[in-house]
Amino acid sequence: MTPQKQFTAYLTMLRNDFVRIIRIWSQTLLPPVVTTSLYFIVFGTFIGSQLAPIHGLQYIQFIVPGLIMMSVITSSYMNTVSTFYFAKWTHTLDEILVSPMPNWLVVAGFVSGGVMRGLLVGVLVAVVGLFFTHLTIFNLAALILALVLTSILFSLAGLINGALAKSFDGISIVPTFVLTPLTYLGGIFYSIQQFPPFWQKVSLFNPILYMVNAFRWGFFGISDINIGTCFAVLLGFIALFIGVVLFFFRRGIGVKN
Numbered sequence: 001m002t003p004q005k006q007f008t009a010y011l012t013m014l015r016n017d018f019v020r021i022i023r024i025w026s027q028t029l030l031p032p033v034v035t036t037s038l039y040f041i042v043f044g045t046f047i048g049s050q051l052a053p054i055h056g057l058q059y060i061q062f063i064v065p066g067l068i069m070m071s072v073i074t075s076s077y078m079n080t081v082s083t084f085y086f087a088k089w090t091h092t093l094d095e096i097l098v099s100p101m102p103n104w105l106v107v108a109g110f111v112s113g114g115v116m117r118g119l120l121v122g123v124l125v126a127v128v129g130l131f132f133t134h135l136t137i138f139n140l141a142a143l144i145l146a147l148v149l150t151s152i153l154f155s156l157a158g159l160i161n162g163a164l165a166k167s168f169d170g171i172s173i174v175p176t177f178v179l180t181p182l183t184y185l186g187g188i189f190y191s192i193q194q195f196p197p198f199w200q201k202v203s204l205f206n207p208i209l210y211m212v213n214a215f216r217w218g219f220f221g222i223s224d225i226n227i228g229t230c231f232a233v234l235l236g237f238i239a240l241f242i243g244v245v246l247f248f249f250r251r252g253i254g255v256k257n
Contacts, residue, residue: 001100009101013109014116017083021117028079028117029124032071036125039067040132043189054191055222064129065216066188069150071125073183073208074175076118076151080158081171084110088162088255097256103249107159107242114155115148122147135219142227143218149234150211156241163245163254187212192224207233 001009021028044060051059087093096106129135137143157174165171186208192200203209204225214230217223223230249255 001102006101006105009099010105010109010112013106014112017079017109017113018116020083021079021113021120028075029121032075032121033124033128036067036071037128039063040129044132054194055220057220057222058133060133061135061220062191062216063189064126064133064135065219066186066212068122068125068129069147069208069212069215070183070188072118072122072147072151073154073179073211075121076114077154077158077161077175077179079117080110080114080155081162081165081175082158083113084159084162085165085168085171089168093255103246107245107249110159111152111155114158115151118151118155119147122151137219138221139218141218143215145231146211146214146218146234149231149238150215153211153234153238153241156238156245159245160241160248163248165254182206182208185209187224207237210234 040060044063048059048063053059054062084093087096126135161171161174185203186206187203192203192209195203210225210230210233213223213225214227214234217227217230247253
C-alpha cells in the first residue's frame with residue numbers, strides 16, 4: 001500500500017470508531033461522566049470537606065486529576081477490548097486482515113479508537129469537575145502527554161485482552177479483577193506519603209500510581225514520584241505492550257481462527 005492509501009485506511013477505521021462512539025453515546029460517554037460526578041459529590045464534597053488538605057490542596061482538588069485519569073483508563077481499555085473482540089466474533093477482523101493493510105496499521109487503527117474515546121471522556125469529566133472546584137494548569141505539555149500516553153497504554157492493554165479472550169465473559173475478567181483494584185490503589189484518593197515507609201514501597205509496584213502522579217503534576221506541579229520516572233514507566237510499558245501486540249498479530253495468536 002502507498003502511504004496515501006495507508007492513511008486513508010487508517011482514517012476509515014478511525015471514522016468508523018468515532019461514529020460508533022457518538023451513535024451509542026449513552027453507553028460510551030455518559031456512564032463514566034455520571035459515575036465520576038457521584039465521586040465528586042460523595043468523596044469530594046461530602047467526605048472531602050471533613051478532611052485536611054493534601055499537599056496544600058483541598059481534597060476535592062487533589063482527587064480531580066485522579067478521577068479524570070481513572071475515567072480515561074477505563075474508557076480507553078473497554079473501547080479497544082470490546083471493539084476488537086466484537087470484530088473477531090463477527091469475523092469483521094478477518095476482512096481487515098486479508099486487506100493489504102500491514103499489521104502495525106491495523107493495531108494503530110484499533111488503538112487510536114480507544115485513545116479517541118478516552119480523551120473524549122477525559123475532557124467531559126474535566127468539565128464536570130469544574131462545577132465542583134477550580135483547576136490550575138502547571139505544565140500543559142506534561143498534562144497532555146500523560147493523558148495521551150496513558151490512553152495509548154490501556155488501549156494496547158485492551159487489545160491484548162481482546163486477543164486472548166475466548167468469550168464475552170473473558171473481556172470482563174481483567175477489568176474486574178486487575179484493572180479496578182490497581183486503579184483504586186493507584187493514588188487517586190490519597191498520597192502515598194500518608195503511608196508508612198513499607199507501604200510506600202509496596203505502592204511503587206502499581207504502574208497506575210505513576211500515571212496518576214504524572215497527570216497530577218501537570219495540573220498542580222506536585223507528585224509523590226519523580227516526574228521523569230513517571231514518564232519512563234509509561235514509555236516502558238507502552239514499548240512492551242506494542243511488542244506483545246505485534247507478536248500476537250505476526251503469529252496469529254488470538255487474531256486468526
